[in-house]
Amino acid sequence: MKPKYSFVIPIYNEESNIFELSKRLQDVAEQLDGTTEFILINDGSRDRSLILMRELHEKDSRFCYLSLARNFGHQIAVTAGLNFVRGEAIIIMDADLQDPPELAIAMAEQWRSGYQVVYAQRSKRHRENWLKRLYAYWFYRLLKRLADVDIPTDTGDFCLMDRKVVDVLNAMPERNRYLRGLRSWVGFRQTAIKFERDSRFSGERKYTFRKSFSLALNGIISFSRIPLRISTYVGLISAAIALIMACMVLYWRIVQPTAPLTGFATIHIAVFFLGAVQLVSIGILGEYIGRIYEEVKGRPIYILGEVGGFEDNQGLPQRLR
Incomplete structure (x- = not known):
């Protein structure tokens, strides 16, 4: 029975x-x-x-x-x-x-x-x-x-x-x-x-911290597309910030050539910020693509x-x- x-x-x-x-x-x-x-x-x-x-x-x-x-x-x-x-x-x-x-x-x-x-x-x-x-x-x-x-x-x-x-x-x-x-x-x-x-x-x-974190990440990726949307939103915000900064630098170049924000440090900060945004976005996208790869192998x-x-x-x- x-x-x-x-x-x-x-x-x-x-x-x-x-x-x-x-x-x-x-x-x-x-x-x-x-x-x-x-x-x-x-x-x-x-x-x-x-x-x-x-x-x-x-x-x-x-x-x-x-x-x-x-x-x-x-x-x-x-x-x-x-x-x-x-x-x-x-x-x-x-x-x-x-x-x-x-x-x-x-x-x-x-x-x-x-x-x-x-x-x-x-x-x-x-x-x-x-x-x-x-x-x-x-x-x-x-x-x-x-x-x-x-x-x-x-x-x-x-x-x-x-x-x-x-x-x-x-x-x-x-x-x-x-x-x-x-x-x-x-x-x-x-x-x-x-x-x-x-x-x-x-x-x-x-369940070590690494395993717990992996399980937590799997739960979020499996039941939410919001991380993909967040990377898109951050990208759009970064683009808006970059456009504003470009206008400000152009203004200072013309009106205030000696302004401190037109220097080498500003460029470095902008490059590192945008690079970080790109790498995080690629990482989030990679998590979803990796799961697709695991599924299609069968x-x-x-x-x-x-x-x-x-x-x-x-x-x-x-x-x-």
Whole structure:
């Protein structure tokens, strides 16, 4: 029989968290009103994570696992898990236990009341430095202002989605995926559950500033054309400033030949300013062209190295059967 609930959990070097994670997931499963499966996705871990996932599967058949051939990134690992889910309600969460598994019970209640997307909204972040909190605060509000769709603030990938929503997401072929944005883009009835985000149970955080910045940039580029418009506006403003400066220099040359603003420094400042505007504009344009390049190559989004728990083929996507 197909399970009613499916948990999708990407894992990257989380061997110190897997035992506690499995224990809490099993406790949650006992409180849900239906059968449950847990899909663990090994995203190219270098520690014993895959070995522990195999052991979990041998002890409890509800634990299935996918092992990607290399590290494809968090968003792609979640996408792989969504391709394999068999449940009616799908919960996405991280393995570091900053997303409390127990919140899935409240999410399931909202789902049964008719909501098709129930996302967890962070009201507080424990043991995160002020710089990380400040960066996250302004990023989500900037994204909300720039995006073409209404992406809720202070929300990550931790959510419950109805099977209909997941089927729509699986039908989307794009490779540069920002799932919390796609989740908002598809629509359906959505609601939030507020929670306080815990600190990591064990180990070091995997999302470095560089990875967080890359994800943030991907979210903005994927759901907004405003950066392109900004570069156009800045170019027009720069052209207007350059025209005004040209008129002023011409005036001073004729009326006040000794004016200080006609000197070498003024020319240098104008050249550097216009050069910076051009380079920034080219960089923004390059981000969009790079995404077009990734899409048209048509490579698979991920490559599987090992699959456990889907031997009956019922959970395999059609293209893999």
